[in-house]
Amino acid sequence: MSSDHDHEMGFLRKYVFSTDHKVIGIWYALTGLFFLFFGFCLMMIMRWQLAFPLEKVPVIGGLLGSTLANDGVLLPEGYNALGAMHGTIMIFLGVVPIVVGGFGNYVMPLQIGAPDMAFPKLNMFSYWAYFIGGVVMLASFFVPGGPANSGWTSYPPLSNIATTGQTWWLFGMVALITSSLLGSINFIVTIVQLRAEGLTMFRLPFFVWAQFVTAFLLLLAFPPLEAASILQLMDRLAGSSFFMPEGLVVSGEQSAYTGGGNPILWQHLFWFLAHPEVYVLILPGLGMVAEVLANNTRKPLWGYRTMVYALVFLGFMSFIVWAHHMFITGMGVTISAFFATTTMIISVPSVVILTAMIITLYRASIRFTVPMLFVLGFLPMFAIGGLTGLPLGLPAADIPLHDTYYVIAHFHYVVAPGTIFAIFAGLYYWFPKVTGRMMNSGLGKIHFFGSFIGMNIVFGPMFFVGLAGVSRRLFDQTGYAWGDAVQNWTIASSYGAWFLGLAQIPFIINFFMSIRGGAKASDNPWDATTLEWHAPSPPPHGNFATVPVVYRGPYDYSTPGAAADFSPQHAAGTES
Amino acid sequence: MRFTKMLCILAVLAWASFHLLAPPVQAQGSAAPDTSGVKIDGEYGPFLPTDISEHGYKIDRVIDIVHVFMAVLFVGWGAFFVYCLVRFRQKPGHQADPHEVKAKVSKWSEIGVAVFEAVLLIGFSMPLWAEVRAEIPADDDPNALHVKVLGEQFAWNFRYAGPDGIFGRSAAKFVKDGTNPMGLDRSDPHGDDDIVSGEFHIPTGKPIVVQLTSKDVIHSFSVPVLRIKQDTIPGMRIPISFTAKKSGVGTYEVACAQLCGNNHYSMRALMYVQSQNDFDAWLIEAGKPPEEFDEDDLD
Numbered sequence: 001m002s003s004d005h006d007h008e009m010g011f012l013r014k015y016v017f018s019t020d021h022k023v024i025g026i027w028y029a030l031t032g033l034f035f036l037f038f039g040f041c042l043m044m045i046m047r048w049q050l051a052f053p054l055e056k057v058p059v060i061g062g063l064l065g066s067t068l069a070n071d072g073v074l075l076p077e078g079y080n081a082l083g084a085m086h087g088t089i090m091i092f093l094g095v096v097p098i099v100v101g102g103f104g105n106y107v108m109p110l111q112i113g114a115p116d117m118a119f120p121k122l123n124m125f126s127y128w129a130y131f132i133g134g135v136v137m138l139a140s141f142f143v144p145g146g147p148a149n150s151g152w153t154s155y156p157p158l159s160n161i162a163t164t165g166q167t168w169w170l171f172g173m174v175a176l177i178t179s180s181l182l183g184s185i186n187f188i189v190t191i192v193q194l195r196a197e198g199l200t201m202f203r204l205p206f207f208v209w210a211q212f213v214t215a216f217l218l219l220l221a222f223p224p225l226e227a228a229s230i231l232q233l234m235d236r237l238a239g240s241s242f243f244m245p246e247g248l249v250v251s252g253e254q255s256a257y258t259g260g261g262n263p264i265l266w267q268h269l270f271w272f273l274a275h276p277e278v279y280v281l282i283l284p285g286l287g288m289v290a291e292v293l294a295n296n297t298r299k300p301l302w303g304y305r306t307m308v309y310a311l312v313f314l315g316f317m318s319f320i321v322w323a324h325h326m327f328i329t330g331m332g333v334t335i336s337a338f339f340a341t342t343t344m345i346i347s348v349p350s351v352v353i354l355t356a357m358i359i360t361l362y363r364a365s366i367r368f369t370v371p372m373l374f375v376l377g378f379l380p381m382f383a384i385g386g387l388t389g390l391p392l393g394l395p396a397a398d399i400p401l402h403d404t405y406y407v408i409a410h411f412h413y414v415v416a417p418g419t420i421f422a423i424f425a426g427l428y429y430w431f432p433k434v435t436g437r438m439m440n441s442g443l444g445k446i447h448f449f450g451s452f453i454g455m456n457i458v459f460g461p462m463f464f465v466g467l468a469g470v471s472r473r474l475f476d477q478t479g480y481a482w483g484d485a486v487q488n489w490t491i492a493s494s495y496g497a498w499f500l501g502l503a504q505i506p507f508i509i510n511f512f513m514s515i516r517g518g519a520k521a522s523d524n525p526w527d528a529t530t531l532e533w534h535a536p537s538p539p540p541h542g543n544f545a546t547v548p549v550v551y552r553g554p555y556d557y558s559t560p561g562a563a564a565d566f567s568p569q570h571a572a573g574t575e576s
Numbered sequence: 577m578r579f580t581k582m583l584c585i586l587a588v589l590a591w592a593s594f595h596l597l598a599p600p601v602q603a604q605g606s607a608a609p610d611t612s613g614v615k616i617d618g619e620y621g622p623f624l625p626t627d628i629s630e631h632g633y634k635i636d637r638v639i640d641i642v643h644v645f646m647a648v649l650f651v652g653w654g655a656f657f658v659y660c661l662v663r664f665r666q667k668p669g670h671q672a673d674p675h676e677v678k679a680k681v682s683k684w685s686e687i688g689v690a691v692f693e694a695v696l697l698i699g700f701s702m703p704l705w706a707e708v709r710a711e712i713p714a715d716d717d718p719n720a721l722h723v724k725v726l727g728e729q730f731a732w733n734f735r736y737a738g739p740d741g742i743f744g745r746s747a748a749k750f751v752k753d754g755t756n757p758m759g760l761d762r763s764d765p766h767g768d769d770d771i772v773s774g775e776f777h778i779p780t781g782k783p784i785v786v787q788l789t790s791k792d793v794i795h796s797f798s799v800p801v802l803r804i805k806q807d808t809i810p811g812m813r814i815p816i817s818f819t820a821k822k823s824g825v826g827t828y829e830v831a832c833a834q835l836c837g838n839n840h841y842s843m844r845a846l847m848y849v850q851s852q853n854d855f856d857a858w859l860i861e862a863g864k865p866p867e868e869f870d871e872d873d874l875d
Contacts, residue, residue: 075838076838076839076840076841077838080835080837080838080840149838150835151835155793155794155834155835157792157793157794157810158793158794158835158836158837161792161793245810245811245812246748246811247747247748247749247810247811248748248791248792248810249728249748249751249759249791249792250729250791250792250793251729251792252751252752252753254748254749254751255792259811262811263794263809263810263811264809264812297664297672298666298671298672299672299673299674300674300676302676302677303676303682328796328805328806328807328833329807329809330806330807330809330812330814331709332709332710333702333705333706333709333710336705336709337702337705340697340701340702340705341697344693344694344696344697347689347693348686348689348690348693351686351689352686354653355653355682355685355686356682358653358656358657358660359677359682361657361660361661361664362656362660362664362677363664363672363673363677364660364664364672364673365664365665365666365667365670365671365672366660366661366664366665366666367666368665368666376661379657380650380653380654380657383649383650383653384650387646387649387650388646390642390645390646390693390696391638391639391642391643394638394642394696394697394700394701395701395702395705396634396635396638396700396701396704396705396708397635397638397639397642397701399635399708399803399804399805400624400635400639400800400803400805401639402805402833403796403798403805403833403834404833461622464622464623465622467622467623467624468620468621468622468623468624468625469620469624469625469798469800469831471798471831471832471833472835473835473840473841474840474841475840475841476841476842477841479841479842479844480829480831480844481616481618481620481829482620482625482800482829484620485620485621485622486620486621486622489622557672557674558671558672558673558674559674560674565671565672
């Protein structure tokens, strides 16, 4: 993989069907950002219906077609379809591909001093499997009856009797899961095998640790959902009844299913994936936050080892908490006690990591760069998201809160101003490495403050709407007395969503303008210590001119007696 | 500051565009069923609604305690966070101190969090859950009122045993829309006096046992004012129990809390919480045979 290899490759091999982890990473990130934006647009349409029930959707109402809307007014089936696709797209096509496929692919091999991933062709295949999954999901908008409309959780029997879009959803999911599975194997092997000389496990940047634990979660949690998706496909296409009990009467018709199945089985298989999936969404984000935090506090992460142990413990525990999503299914006393206990236990390592990050600020020298602003926004927002999980994890307190907007607010605080802020921090932070140019920090600051205010206007009111008793997935809450009483809060939320949309405009402008027009960046514009800043910006095929050797830990900042306030990992000298 | 100025401009633009996009002020058409004739009792707002159940205050208490705990933690973290941002911002000639801060505070706060969570879990949540889930009066308990609830797309059906106190047999094969939504077996004499209603009537001060199931997809039987919520799962019969307070007499709403299809949002039933006398009177009234009786349904 010498760099003169580049010149022999054609355009398609070099930029499209490339096996270079950086090109694949960029594709992942761009595709993921597209889906993130698309999923966000679906939500803005839903917010319109929630704020102004049965009003014609402005501007794009006419584009919704006749399956989702009637003369520009959203139909209940349209609302359900947008809801299901918003969840699916944001999680499986937006956030995970960006944090794992994008940042993981691009940054991780650079941070461990590797020339590429361990299996470059498998890496390319992961991307294309993801791409196919995305195309199938988008195509499902055009099938009769519209896309899947049974929620991103697709609970049978509803999903089994749903329109064709559900079949497309399942095929799409199979492709996406395959992509993640192949990617996870690649990540694990790369991190174990391809670390530079001297780069011991406890000298790994926290981001690499986060990717490592995440890869194990993907590897172990996804197969049950792949199996479950295929079982549901069989129910829908081959007349089996894995998830269908006998004696169903649907719309006055006796069901054709022979019965003998159990709808709860799907929920167990689904949440066995989907709870670790929550940590797949947040751990790489925590990794990015840790990198930016150490760099901009100009000091080592506080309790790095403790954080790593907490991370591994978190990953392990995430496999035995899944049924806390199912307290209301009629769960008995013993089993709910078990899952409530594991849920309380898993909150402890999360508190450890967050506390360590906040203590890192103590006696620091904080630079308020744009990536750092997003990190500083992330910390309190993630704290709110994490804390509000507590009442949901206690079965008794869960009774009035379960399946209400309180839940939506809780996990959106974790994923939206949480992970998505981490994604923005990562984008601003690594943009100069990828393009060789800086993003504009003025526009970046507008983007940050706009997003921070917007996010809180969107999700803050939802806690109160949820406490009031308003269920999720309601096309119109005003039909209930408790919903009507908090309709103003819902309207405020919707205004927040559109404001948040506007706040992304400076980012979009900044992103595309800076690719060619940004100020030129040096190889190490942030004075950072980890290995990716040792490579040229942008790094060539094969990454490093000479194989780097690592002499020290990942965050050697402000060491007394050192020439600068940072000592790169590859710099020889006093080891630490 | 320049950024502040640009932010203000952005805010004004946002405000202006909302007003361009927002619909003109007029009576908003609602998709919800017309309930103009029925006044719903209770107080509703941005916090937990009125509670008319005997057990509800314990749930509310747990929620209150957790939120106070969360607020204390958040304010503690937040204060330290803001202090650091102000105190340790980068200044010329100032360098970060890389030495590990010996912070006992973090260790103790983490232990504190763990202990507090254990207390919440073992001291409050588990006994309460056991009370709600396990202490359910038996099927033949004469002190309790038994109601069978059947969810369907998109309505709730309520069935009472009638004067003989025994439910007749029922099965999916007997289900007939309109005339026999709960699939009563007309050949079973116990079923003759069973009462099937689209309204949920309950007396106050008496334990109620609700047997939940569904005929098609998963629904969730949610009554916020009673602090109960339970999925209704086809193929399973799940009991829950509660008691309404004597002071809780009034008209309330039953909702579906689990996505069940297109009209999920309007799967609503009215709940009449009545004194025992009023309830008994309703039972007698509802138990009168319908005027037109369909002979075909006899077999």
